[in-house]
Amino acid sequence: MAWTRDQMAARAAIELRDGFYVNLGIGIPTLxxxxxxxxxxVQLQSENGMLGMGPFPYEGEEDADLINAGKQxxxxxxxxxxxxxxxxxxxxxxxxxxxxxxxAMQVAGNGDLANWMIPxxxxxxxxxxxxxxxxxxxxxxxxEHTAKGKPKLLKSCxxxxxxxxxxxxxxxxxxxxxxxxxGGGGMTxxxxxxxxxxxxxxxxxxxxxxxxxxL
Amino acid sequence: MAWTRDQMAARAAIELRDGFYVNLGIGIPTLxxxxxxxxxxVQLQSENGMLGMGPFPYEGEEDADLINAGKQxxxxxxxxxxxxxxxxxxxxxxxxxxxxxxxAMQVAGNGDLANWMIPxxxxxxxxxxxxxxxxxxxxxxxxEHTAKGKPKLLKSCxxxxxxxxxxxxxxxxxxxxxxxxxGGGGMTxxxxxxxxxxxxxxxxxxxxxxxxxxL
Amino acid sequence: MTNKVYPxxxxxxxxxxxxxxxxxxxxxxxxxxxEALIAAVASSGVKNLTVISNNAGVDGIGLGxxxxxxxxxxxxxxxxxxxxxxxxxxxDGDIVVEFTPQGTLAERIRAGGAGIPAFFTRTGVGTTVAExxxxxxxxxxxxxxxxxxxxxxxxxxxWKGDTEGNLIYRKTARNFNPMMATAAKVTVxxxxxxxxxxxxxxxxxxxxxxxxxRIIHYPDASKHIEQRTTRPREA
Amino acid sequence: MTNKVYPxxxxxxxxxxxxxxxxxxxxxxxxxxxEALIAAVASSGVKNLTVISNNAGVDGIGLGxxxxxxxxxxxxxxxxxxxxxxxxxxxDGDIVVEFTPQGTLAERIRAGGAGIPAFFTRTGVGTTVAExxxxxxxxxxxxxxxxxxxxxxxxxxxWKGDTEGNLIYRKTARNFNPMMATAAKVTVxxxxxxxxxxxxxxxxxxxxxxxxxRIIHYPDASKHIEQRTTRPREA
Numbered sequence: 001m002a003w004t005r006d007q008m009a010a011r012a013a014i015e016l017r018d019g020f021y022v023n024l025g026i027g028i029p030t031l032x033x034x035x036x037x038x039x040x041x042v043q044l045q046s047e048n049g050m051l052g053m054g055p056f057p058y059e060g061e062e063d064a065d066l067i068n069a070g071k072q073x074x075x076x077x078x079x080x081x082x083x084x085x086x087x088x089x090x091x092x093x094x095x096x097x098x099x100x101x102x103x104a105m106q107v108a109g110n111g112d113l114a115n116w117m118i119p120x121x122x123x124x125x126x127x128x129x130x131x132x133x134x135x136x137x138x139x140x141x142x143x144e145h146t147a148k149g150k151p152k153l154l155k156s157c158x159x160x161x162x163x164x165x166x167x168x169x170x171x172x173x174x175x176x177x178x179x180x181x182x183g184g185g186g187m188t189x190x191x192x193x194x195x196x197x198x199x200x201x202x203x204x205x206x207x208x209x210x211x212x213x214x215l
Numbered sequence: 216m217a218w219t220r221d222q223m224a225a226r227a228a229i230e231l232r233d234g235f236y237v238n239l240g241i242g243i244p245t246l247x248x249x250x251x252x253x254x255x256x257v258q259l260q261s262e263n264g265m266l267g268m269g270p271f272p273y274e275g276e277e278d279a280d281l282i283n284a285g286k287q288x289x290x291x292x293x294x295x296x297x298x299x300x301x302x303x304x305x306x307x308x309x310x311x312x313x314x315x316x317x318x319a320m321q322v323a324g325n326g327d328l329a330n331w332m333i334p335x336x337x338x339x340x341x342x343x344x345x346x347x348x349x350x351x352x353x354x355x356x357x358x359e360h361t362a363k364g365k366p367k368l369l370k371s372c373x374x375x376x377x378x379x380x381x382x383x384x385x386x387x388x389x390x391x392x393x394x395x396x397x398g399g400g401g402m403t404x405x406x407x408x409x410x411x412x413x414x415x416x417x418x419x420x421x422x423x424x425x426x427x428x429x430l
Numbered sequence: 431m432t433n434k435v436y437p438x439x440x441x442x443x444x445x446x447x448x449x450x451x452x453x454x455x456x457x458x459x460x461x462x463x464x465e466a467l468i469a470a471v472a473s474s475g476v477k478n479l480t481v482i483s484n485n486a487g488v489d490g491i492g493l494g495x496x497x498x499x500x501x502x503x504x505x506x507x508x509x510x511x512x513x514x515x516x517x518x519x520x521x522d523g524d525i526v527v528e529f530t531p532q533g534t535l536a537e538r539i540r541a542g543g544a545g546i547p548a549f550f551t552r553t554g555v556g557t558t559v560a561e562x563x564x565x566x567x568x569x570x571x572x573x574x575x576x577x578x579x580x581x582x583x584x585x586x587x588x589w590k591g592d593t594e595g596n597l598i599y600r601k602t603a604r605n606f607n608p609m610m611a612t613a614a615k616v617t618v619x620x621x622x623x624x625x626x627x628x629x630x631x632x633x634x635x636x637x638x639x640x641x642x643x644r645i646i647h648y649p650d651a652s653k654h655i656e657q658r659t660t661r662p663r664e665a
Numbered sequence: 666m667t668n669k670v671y672p673x674x675x676x677x678x679x680x681x682x683x684x685x686x687x688x689x690x691x692x693x694x695x696x697x698x699x700e701a702l703i704a705a706v707a708s709s710g711v712k713n714l715t716v717i718s719n720n721a722g723v724d725g726i727g728l729g730x731x732x733x734x735x736x737x738x739x740x741x742x743x744x745x746x747x748x749x750x751x752x753x754x755x756x757d758g759d760i761v762v763e764f765t766p767q768g769t770l771a772e773r774i775r776a777g778g779a780g781i782p783a784f785f786t787r788t789g790v791g792t793t794v795a796e797x798x799x800x801x802x803x804x805x806x807x808x809x810x811x812x813x814x815x816x817x818x819x820x821x822x823x824w825k826g827d828t829e830g831n832l833i834y835r836k837t838a839r840n841f842n843p844m845m846a847t848a849a850k851v852t853v854x855x856x857x858x859x860x861x862x863x864x865x866x867x868x869x870x871x872x873x874x875x876x877x878x879r880i881i882h883y884p885d886a887s888k889h890i891e892q893r894t895t896r897p898r899e900a
Contacts, residue, residue, distance in 0.1 A: 018432050019432035021640045041432065043639070043640070045640075046837070047767065047768070048693045048694075048696075048837050048840050049693075049837050049839055049840050050836075050837050051638045051639070051640055052594075052632075052639075055896055056894040056895050056896040057894075057895055057896070058895060058896060058897075058898050059895040059897075059898070060895075061895075062890055062893055062894075062895065063836065064695075064696060064838075064888035064889060064890045065696060065697065065824075065835045065836040065837060065838040065888065066836045066837055067693075067694065067696050067837055067890075067891070067892070068837075070892060071693075071694040071695075071696070071747075071891040071892045072892040072894040073890060073892065073893055073894050073895070074894075076632055076836075077627075078594075078626070078627035078628030079592075079594045079596070079627045079628075079639065080632040081596055081632050081635035081638040081639065082632050082633050082635070082836050082837060082839055083635075083638060083839065084771070084839050084840065084841070084842075084843045084844060084871075085693065085719070085767065085768075085771040085839075085840045085841050085844070086771040086772055086774070086775040086843070086844045088768075088771070089544075089767065089768025089769075089771050089772060090540070090543060090544030090545070090612065090772070091612075091638070091640060091641075092545075092768055093544055093545030093546070093768055093772075093786060093787070093788060094542075094543050094544045094545040094612060094613075095545060096543075096612070096640050096641065097640075112791075122752045122755065122756060123755075123762070123764065124744055124745060124746030125742060125743050125744035125745050125746060125762075125764050126743060126744070126764060126766050126767075126794075127743050127744040127766075127767050128743065128766065128767035128768055129766075130766040130768075130769075130788050130789050130792060130794060131766050131767060131768030131769065131788045134786070134787040134788040134789070134790065135545055135768070135787065135788065160792065160793050161791055161792045161793075162792065163790075163791065163792065164790065164791030164792070233667050234667035236875045256667065258874070258875070260875075261602070262532065262533070263458045263459075263461070263602050263605050264458075264602050264604055264605050265601075265602050266873045266874070266875055267829075267867075267874075270661055271659040271660050271661040272659075272660055272661070273660060273661060273662075273663050274660040274662075274663070276660075277655060277658055277659075277660065278601065279460075279461060279603075279653035279654060279655045280461060280462065280589075280600045280601040280602060280603040280653065281601045281602055282458075282459065282461050282602055282655075282656075282657070283602075285657060286458075286459040286460075286461070286512075286656040286657045287657040287659040288655055288657065288658055288659050288660070289659075291601075291867055292862075293829075293861070293862035293863030294827075294829045294831070294862045294863075294874065295867040296831055296867050296870035296873040296874065297601050297602060297604055297867050297868050297870070298604065298870075298873060299536070299604050299605065299606070299607075299608045299609060299636075300458065300484070300532065300533075300536040300604075300605045300606050300609070301536040301537055301539070301540040301608070301609050303533075303536070304532065304533025304534075304536050304537060304779075305537070305775075305778060305779035305780070305847065306847075306873070306875060306876075307533055307780075308533055308537075308551060308552070308553065308779055308780030308781070309777075309778050309779045309780040309847060309848075310780060311778075311847070311875050311876065312875075327556075337517045337520065337521060338520075338527070338529065339509055339510060339511030340507060340508050340509035340510050340511060340527075340529050341508060341509070341529060341531050341532075341559075342508050342509040342531075342532050343508065343531065343532035343533055344531075345531040345533075345534075345553050345554050345557060345559060346531050346532060346533030346534065346553045349551070349552040349553040349554070349555065350533070350552065350553065350780055375557065375558050376556055376557045376558075377557065378555075378556065378557065379555065379556030379557070537779070537781070541784070544772070545786065545787065546772070546784050546785060546786060547785050547803035547804065547806075547808055548784070548785045548801075548803060548808075549776070549781050549783070549784040549785070550781060550782050550783045550784070551780065551781060552780065568782035568783060568812075569782065571782075573782055573783075577803075598868070599868070600868060601867075601868065604868075632836075633833070633834070633835060633836065633839075633869075634868075634869050
């Protein structure tokens with residue numbers, strides 16, 4: 001009875017606040033935009049050089065000059081502005097984005113993140129992921145709890161890192177973990193998906209974590 | 216029979232080339248724009264954030280939002296572009312300006328330049344002078360040969376420096392000196408103003424210099 | 431939706447000003463200065479300010495207003511030459527000045543806003559500007575390391591803005607305003623024309639709204655000219 | 666007056682291309698790529714290129730064209746994932762890739778054009794990207810030193826340009842083009858609309874003409890879409 005991808009996205013949307021500027025990665029994070037609460041205004045940033053990203057265009061209205069960081073055709077909003085990639089990453093690196101929601105291959109209990117390469121496989125590149133984790137104030141990871149039955153929440157990442165001590169919150173299909181990345185207080189399980197047991201989470205998690213009181 | 220200010224500006228204009236992007240300092244350098252040869256196109260840069268600077272406006276057409284680095288009202292040309300001061304000095308620092316013509320208090324035989332402060336007097340600041348001498352490919356100084364009878368071309372500058380080994384050419388009311396700033400070959404007198412003698416120059420110059428053959 | 435629009439300069443600065451804070455103030459000379467916001471800082475009475483601004487205004491105009499009220503403890507500037515009161519306070523030791531070359535100042539502010547704590551430049555090598563700073567050789571030339579600058583509050587002036595905080599500057603009034611807008615914890619903008627989102631061409635926005643926290647409509651900017659230079663009309 | 670306008674891409678690149686040179690090529694994915702100029706580089710037969718470009722095109726499009734002709738020895742990129750031929754040449758060891766985070770790449774190019782030989786960034790600290798590079802603490806955080814990038818030739822795509830070389834980009838086709846235009850010894854631009862000086866609003870020019878040495882009118886840009894995503898129309 002773990003959360004679906006859409007339920008994970010809905011849980012991630014709870015991290016949004018009115019007036020936030022947010023960068024969403026590809027995959028489940030993209031779905032978060034479907035769950036922005038009514039009455040809340042959130043501006044989406046696309047790191048190739050756009051703030052105020054609108055939905056996909058209607059068929060026939062695609063504009064090759066108007067794409068997001070996933071190279072998908074998107075649209076403008078009344079709030080939209082365009083800028084160079086240097087200005088875009090100045091915005092990211094300078095800490096102006098409130099929240100980044102992204103996928104991951106592995107997260108360690110100290111907030112280390114690996115999501116860009118698997119040694120031995122074709123390396124595609126890190127794109128903007130290293131800049132986002134290093135620059136954005138709050139980083140939320142949304143991912144499946146395990147990959148092929150193996151834990152992705154680890155004592156220490158085994159894959160090459162995207163960043164060290166960068167993840168604040170991990171949302172998986174089984175639950176939600178907070179990470180005290182700055183203070184070194186480690187990882188805490190703060191929510192459990194409906195119908196999931198603490199034992200089930202313990203079995204699927206390699207990283208050490210505390211369990212919040214009340215769970 | 217030394218050169219007048221206008222003759223010094225005319226001599227400086229000989230350093231211009233078709234297609235050059237040029238920064239002119241205040242004082243005599245400003246007069247250089249009156250001597251751009253017919254048929255030659257030169258774009259003037261103003262370091263506050265303008266390329267393609269036009270002449271002063273007609274009376275009544277001054278625009279407070281359109282000034283040069285000397286805070287004087289100027290005009291646009293069809294070639295004009297505006298940009299931030301960061302972009303303007305990126306242009307300067309990055310070596311994109313072909314020629315900078317500026318005034319000086321002192322120049323040393325190795326190309327050291329002092330033109331921004333006199334200890335004990337009110338310090339106004341260096342403005343963009345240090346950036347210009349450090350960033351522009353070719354720096355031409357136009358100045359009086361002496362100040363209150365004292366040489367300004369010195370073995371070594373006594374005033375705080377604007378830059379070290381930065382001056383390529385010095386045009387004074389008495390003549391023109393080349394400086395091998397990169398090679399360390401020192402200063403060479405290459406032209407003498409009409410009616411000025413080599414002795415007169417020697418008496419007014421503290422810096423060591425060679426005299427070009429034929430003078 | 432959060433509202434960035436405030437009724438006037440004092441309201442827009444409410445809660446932001448503290449003694450000994452660092453303030454960035456846009457403009458070059460008197461061109462593109464946030465006049466209404468400067469006046470509001472002056473009337474707030476906040477003291478002991480560090481002000482990062484290319485110039486210090488002239489007597490009674492621009493930052494000159496804050497000199498009369500003796501609110502400025504330190505300036506970070508490239509040129510402060512046109513102000514008698516400034517000269518007096520400087521010579522009397524009432525004001526400290528950190529002279530920074532204009533291009534280095536512009537880049538330090540951009541760096542501060544862009545999350546770059548330090549960079550290398552040739553500007554100032556071998557001069558007093560490099561004293562006490564690291565100098566390093568890259569590819570055979572010497573460069574000095576300069577630090578990024580950030581402020582508690584930036585006040586900027588723009589031509590057009592929308593209620594989202596998107597800004598467009600006019601001609602050479604752009605100068606230091608766009609970088610300063612990025613480099614403070616809180617940025618307050620005054621705009622000559624305030625429009626609704628969608629009225630500005632998104633390709634032409636120079637400061638995206640993410641950098642602007644508060645905005646006021648100030649249609650009556652004085653637009654002072656320091657050096658009124660003209661040429662005769664051809665007959 | 667010097668003439669910057671060339672009749673076509675091959676003419677505009679004439680005399681600029683040499684084996685083993687470094688080339689910057691604008692665009693993100695297939696958006697805003699200098700297609701005509703890429704084709705002309707490909708047909709020139711120049712070899713052993715180092716190409717600085719965020720991506721490597723897709724098979725047969727963009728820089729993919731230069732992969733077919735095996736002209737690229739090394740790429741400096743942030744992401745090269747959409748290209749089978751690239752993958753093959755990379756795995757075969759025929760192409761070397763210097764992976765650079767996208768924001769670091771953008772900033773390194775800007776720095777190269779701005780006369781900044783090196784800067785510090787948090788991006789990549791503690792990862793393979795920082796290996797062999799200086800890491801330094803500023804104000805309690807760790808930063809890695811990255812170097813500015815320059816090229817022999819930059820090829821860029823713009824929407825509008827004038828004969829002076831002033832450029833305006835359109836929407837997200839701006840991306841890496843403006844920085845690359847500043848960071849090469851010679852910059853060649855292709856523009857969809859070529860106009861006379863004075864027809865572009867000087868406040869809206871994104872790349873001043875000083876950065877553009879040669880320009881061609883290329884009204885027939887193909888404008889490929891990699892991921893054609895749409896939504897259904899409401900009934």
